[in-house]
Structures are given as structure tokens and as C-alpha cells.
Amino acid sequence: MPDACFGEAAVAPVFAPVVPSARAAKTDEPLFDAVATPNDSGTRNGRLIFVAVLTAYFAITLFAWLRLGAWPMALYSLIVLAFALWSVIGDARRRRQSERIRVWPDRTLVERIDGAGRCTSSEWQTGWLRLTVEHGQPGGPCLRLTSHGRSETVGAFLTGRERLDLANALARHLGPAAAVR
Incomplete structure (x- = not known):
């Protein structure tokens, strides 16, 4: 780019x-x-796939925790997702x-x-x-x-x-x- x-x-x-x-x-x-x-060993498509898989995984686990009524675990899943996305955004800033x-x-x-x-x-x-x-x-x-x-x-x-x-x-x-x- x-x-x-x-x-x-x-x-x-x-x-x-x-x-x-x-x-x-x-x-x-x-x-x-x-x-x-x-240094950057990843590709743009690889990073997009990583974020998509990460988001899908957390959406599935979030739904499962809510379905089981374990809302504290659902909250924990959202916090972990936020940190993972923050890490991806930080990497994008570094690559710039x-x-x-x-x-x-x-x-x-x-x-x-x-x-x-x-x-x-x-x-x-x-x-x-x-x-x-x-x-x-x-x-x-x-x-x-x-x-x-x-x-x-x-x-x-x-x-x-x-x-x-x-x-x-x-x-x-x-x-x-x-x-x-």
C-alpha cells in the first residue's frame, strides 16, 4: 500500500x-x-482471515455461554475479544x-x-x-x-x-x- x-x-x-x-x-x-x-511476515488477506476466524470463534463461544446462562463467562469472552482486536490494531499502527x-x-x-x-x-x-x-x-x-x-x-x-x-x-x-x- x-x-x-x-x-x-x-x-x-x-x-x-x-x-x-x-x-x-x-x-x-x-x-x-x-x-x-x-518487519512484517503477514499479508493483508492473512490478517483479514485471522480477524474473521477470531471474531467467529468468539461469537460462537459468546452465544454458547449466554445460552447456558453463564453470563460472567460471556463477559470474559468479550473482554478477551477486545484485547485480541486491540493487538491487531496495534500491529497495523506498527506496520505503518x-x-x-x-x-x-x-x-x-x-x-x-x-x-x-x-x-x-x-x-x-x-x-x-x-x-x-x-x-x-x-x-x-x-x-x-x-x-x-x-x-x-x-x-x-x-x-x-x-x-x-x-x-x-x-x-x-x-x-x-x-x-x-
Whole structure:
């Protein structure tokens, strides 16, 4: 499903350069363009089937408890159904998150979509931008972009291995970007 901010590019994570750096120096295309999204092993149809089966199961058990006159158990079934649906909605919010990092010779742009669908962006001067990988964090390494007293964490929803891959790909393009200017 395309996003409002990123369009079709947000459909799949990409950690490779979009165009070679020699060509990017002559055009307005970025040297590096990565879209990071959270892991998602399910499909839209699979989630719909899961919710349908879950709802049918709880409707049947709710009817059975009410038919037997065990209304406290029926109330318990409704509470469990509410928590299950809350979990599915929370997963949908998590899957909506994404980050897009683009590097040009003179600037770097970080665009974010949070779980509520709000778009934010921050722009950095590529020549002054530093990428720091902080190891020893509870969830794995932490990627931090810093420049001129500002600091921003990127890829927080990625796994530790994916963050390291993103850091390596980004570091390969931040150095040449300064040389292209």
C-alpha cells in the first residue's frame, strides 16, 4: 500500500544506492535512497482471515455461554475479544511506520511516517553529517545522525542486523557525497 509521503517507494525496504554516484553529481537524483520499514511476515488477506476466524470463534463461544446462562463467562469472552482486536490494531499502527533517508552531495533528508500516519522530515548538510553506531544498547546497536548540535536516531524499529546493514550502506555514501561536491 503506497504511503502519502513516500508514494510507491515505501512498499519495500531498499538499502542500495538508487543511482551511481558519478551520475548523481550531474543530476538532482540522490546518491543514496533507502526506505526502511518494520518487519512484517503477514499479508493483508492473512490478517483479514485471522480477524474473521477470531471474531467467529468468539461469537460462537459468546452465544454458547449466554445460552447456558453463564453470563460472567460471556463477559470474559468479550473482554478477551477486545484485547485480541486491540493487538491487531496495534500491529497495523506498527506496520505503518517507515523512514526514508536520501543523500545528495550537499544535503541529506530524513523523512519519517509514525504509527499514526504523521509525516515529519529533517534536513542535514551532508558535509557535516556524522553517523554514529552506539553498541551495547538493550535492543541492539543504535544509529544516530549528528550535526551542528542536533542529533536524531534512525532505524529504531529495525532489528540489530538490519541497523548495521543500514549503517554500512549509509556510511559508504556519506563519504563519497562530500567528495562529489
